[in-house]
Amino acid sequence: MIPKTKQQKHIIDLHGKLPAITEKQKQWAFNNCFDKKGFHSKGSVWCLHCGEVFKMDTSELMISVVGDKAICPKCGTLLKLENSRKTKYKESWYYSIITRIEDYQVCRHFVVEKTMSKYTQCLKEPYYWIQEAVQNWIDKKGKETIVARPCKCIPRVYDAWNFAKPMEIRLRGHSLYYHTHDKYDIDAKHIYPYRNIIPQLKRNGYTGHFHGISCSELFKLLLSDKEAEILAKNKQYDLLRYKWKRNYKEVCVPFSHSLRIANKNKYIIKDASMWIDYLHLLNHFNLDTHNAHYVCPKNLKAEHDRLLARKQRIEAKKELKKRIAEAQKWEAKYQETKGKFFGICFGNEDIVITVIQSVAEMAEEGQAMHHCVYSMEYYKKPNSLILSAKDKAGNRIETIEIDLKTFKVVQSRGVCNKNTEQHDEIVKLVQDNIKLIKQAA
């Protein structure tokens, strides 16, 4: 777009004054952006560093099987081997140069490409190509202006830069597809090590590392956000990442008072989300989040896990209480609907089968048998009658469910839902006595 504001006009003016990429900067990219590797197929290796094709003798083959590496006899490069029969190779990467002009921090992003062909004479040696695609101009207050090439419309490619067109001011518009990557936020694998940095960034905590954040994003964050600046200066880089990922632009990271204590004690938070969870747990148990003893634990994970387990235990107890109270409400209803079956009792010399006479008894049965007859609320089911089979000593053997519409045994299960040795005997006993239930129904 045509520059509209005064600042945009000024940036386009400065853009024209930026020097072209130097030979040294290019060479650095060619040497560093591409892994030293070779394509390996049937004992033969194509060196993607110099183009040499060489056979590996068996002893070397042994090494390559173990270490996946080989040394090219021509260029002497230690190559990482990839199994591939390809005869053409093309790879491209983003490469960034960080520079400044006047008060602007400028992130210049280039696309660097390497092409080789095993059998085409002119491409036997690597051919390198480099072009600039995007510049993030960041002023000393962290305001960003994009100068970039336009993109060609290629489905599923978000960054098909059209290098035939000039670089112009671009607006960071909303993408049609919310999941596509922001093409102007480039996190290059390689950044030229010699950087020209505006003093405001150095003052605000930039030390030359990016901590997993792209350069333009980090610069904007450090220049525009006081909290980010404090985090960086106190080396709380995981919290800085945490803040950046969650887009805490106007809101602060929670528990800023605890963070101040951590900073004062030079306590570095290595796992920000665990630390914040932990502070929520401290709060939950009314433990003092203003106290360094709690805020800066020696072993964060152990303390976090201990409190979490405590919370889960309490919640499980509460849940159980709630369920028992709920079940008690059903006791009267159970007596009313199933009471007519309560006298039923049958069996043989080894087994006694009775109808379960209350919700409380069903809870007991479920607990003793470790199955779900109680927790799945069988006492609420109008067409389900639950019986308990016990041995002569009164030990529970299986729990039986009968369908009151069909008068069939739906299931009969022992401890932990397993069948017992007496399973068939029990089912047969119930079927033989089903008339007792039919009569009572």
Ligand SMILES: [Zn+2]
């Ligand atoms: Zn080589």
